[in-house]
Amino acid sequence: MPIVPSDKHPEACISRTLIPAGEPSLTELKAGQTLRILDLEGNQAVDTLFFSAANPRERYDVQRTLRKQGQVYLSAGSVLWSNLGNPMLSIVADTCGRHDTLGGACAQESNTVRYALDKRYMHSCRDNFLRASLHDGRLSKADIGHNINFFMNVPVTAEGGLTFEDGISGAGKYVELLAHMDVIVLISNCPQLNNPCNGWNPTPAELLVWN
Amino acid sequence: MNELRTTLYETIVPGGGHTSFVLKRGQLLRLTDLEGGGNASVLLFNAAEKSERLNLPDSLKCQHTVKLTAGHCLYSDMGRVLAAITADSCGWHDSLGGVLNAAEVQEKYGQGRYQELRNGFFRNGADNLLVEMGKWDMRLQDLLMCLNLFSRVDVDADGCFRFATGNSRAGDYVELYAPMDTLVVLTALQHPMDPNPQYAPKPIGLTWQQVASDGISVLCRTSRPENGRGFHNTERLFI
Ligand SMILES: [Zn+2]
Numbered sequence: 001m002p003i004v005p006s007d008k009h010p011e012a013c014i015s016r017t018l019i020p021a022g023e024p025s026l027t028e029l030k031a032g033q034t035l036r037i038l039d040l041e042g043n044q045a046v047d048t049l050f051f052s053a054a055n056p057r058e059r060y061d062v063q064r065t066l067r068k069q070g071q072v073y074l075s076a077g078s079v080l081w082s083n084l085g086n087p088m089l090s091i092v093a094d095t096c097g098r099h100d101t102l103g104g105a106c107a108q109e110s111n112t113v114r115y116a117l118d119k120r121y122m123h124s125c126r127d128n129f130l131r132a133s134l135h136d137g138r139l140s141k142a143d144i145g146h147n148i149n150f151f152m153n154v155p156v157t158a159e160g161g162l163t164f165e166d167g168i169s170g171a172g173k174y175v176e177l178l179a180h181m182d183v184i185v186l187i188s189n190c191p192q193l194n195n196p197c198n199g200w201n202p203t204p205a206e207l208l209v210w211n
Numbered sequence: 212m213n214e215l216r217t218t219l220y221e222t223i224v225p226g227g228g229h230t231s232f233v234l235k236r237g238q239l240l241r242l243t244d245l246e247g248g249g250n251a252s253v254l255l256f257n258a259a260e261k262s263e264r265l266n267l268p269d270s271l272k273c274q275h276t277v278k279l280t281a282g283h284c285l286y287s288d289m290g291r292v293l294a295a296i297t298a299d300s301c302g303w304h305d306s307l308g309g310v311l312n313a314a315e316v317q318e319k320y321g322q323g324r325y326q327e328l329r330n331g332f333f334r335n336g337a338d339n340l341l342v343e344m345g346k347w348d349m350r351l352q353d354l355l356m357c358l359n360l361f362s363r364v365d366v367d368a369d370g371c372f373r374f375a376t377g378n379s380r381a382g383d384y385v386e387l388y389a390p391m392d393t394l395v396v397l398t399a400l401q402h403p404m405d406p407n408p409q410y411a412p413k414p415i416g417l418t419w420q421q422v423a424s425d426g427i428s429v430l431c432r433t434s435r436p437e438n439g440r441g442f443h444n445t446e447r448l449f450i
């Protein structure tokens with residue numbers, strides 16, 4: 001788990017945006033800009049999707065990304081590839097060291113399967129993705145593919161098991177991404193209360209952007 | 212269990228081929244690796260509402276697995292079971308590798324155009340799946356993570372991948388039972404991580420069977436409490 005701190009200073013950034021616990025966020029990043037996603041209080045899962053701003057049908061592709069890096073976890077040095085085979089962003093700094101891209105986003109429907117039928121009416125990441133997408137107008141349900149869970153730890157075992165672990169992130173840990181194209185960044189700051197992905201206590205995250 | 216089944220139809224998808232069809236509620240599809248070392252890249256959709264798609268992250272996290280085998284369910288984004296893996300002689304099917312696109316196939320195998328090779332030309336999984344999806348009026352956004360039947364990719368303690376050669380032998384099969392009308396889109400192409408540098412996709416046999424009782428799904432329904440709820444959600448479609 002490579003820990004690669006950033007040399008960027010918050011005073012020099014061009015924008016700071018707080019995402020309260022459980023809220024969506026839809027922002028844009030220009031090619032050459034750097035985005036820091038900051039886990040303010042620790043153990044938060046930041047569910048994130050990336051789209052080409054020029055062609056929102058081009059989006060982050062989990063299987064191509066994992067295959068090209070020959071590795072199941074994302075960390076500093078990972079390149080995020082698109083469904084059209086283009087590099088979208090690179091992780092250039094990371095003080096957490098591991099991020100999940102297999103667990104997907106929580107949804108009302110999957111909550112009924114994973115936890116209990118009566119968990120259906122709890123808030124979820126898919127609700128956030130849809131709300132932000134439909135207000136924005138460039139994205140719809142069909143565009144909501146399989147996301148990255150920044151700060152989430154989902155180890156794969158030698159037997160092919162998938163486990164959900166608490167806590168490799170902490171207050172003040174961050175990941176930084178350099179954009180290789182103009183991208184739409186769609187985030188759900190996960191409201192999940194049923195598993196340890198955010199320590200059973202969803203907390204705010206912050207976005208910082210540098211030119 | 213065989214006496215409860217009626218074979219409806221059988222066919223072979225040649226290496227490089229692609230097809231799509233609705234597997235009706237209560238039907239079983241047996242896929243057979245006819246020669247060994249085959250691979251079938253598969254997508255699933257709700258045939259009645261195709262915006263409902265196979266969601267591999269949900270399938271994996273609901274069952275705490277990245278390897279798929281008998282007893283596992285393949286979930287849609289709506290918490291329903293598009294198909295249940297009711298039998299499997301192979302033991303491990305891959306959820307990680309995805310499919311190559313045209314540029315990646317050319318990079319791996321070299322140029323193999325129709326102009327020179329006619330129907331032996333080098334096809335790619337992304338285009339093959341898109342062609343079939345287009346026939347049902349689906350689009351690029353619907354091409355999500357696919358399942359690679361008959362292939363196995365191991366993950367070591369550091370998270371690094373290793374393709375397992377010899378995972379599937381001639382005659383190995385896997386069976387998918389449909390508890391709802393499920394649109395199956397598939398192509399028979401080499402797994403992207405298969406180290407063989409030659410473009411040499413293998414044929415896959417398909418057998419459709421009518422199952423007289425849904426008892427065949429008991430293994431999947433009861434393998435985890437999650438799957439009981441997944442079947443519950445699926446059966447609500449038919450009330
Ligand atoms: Zn969530």
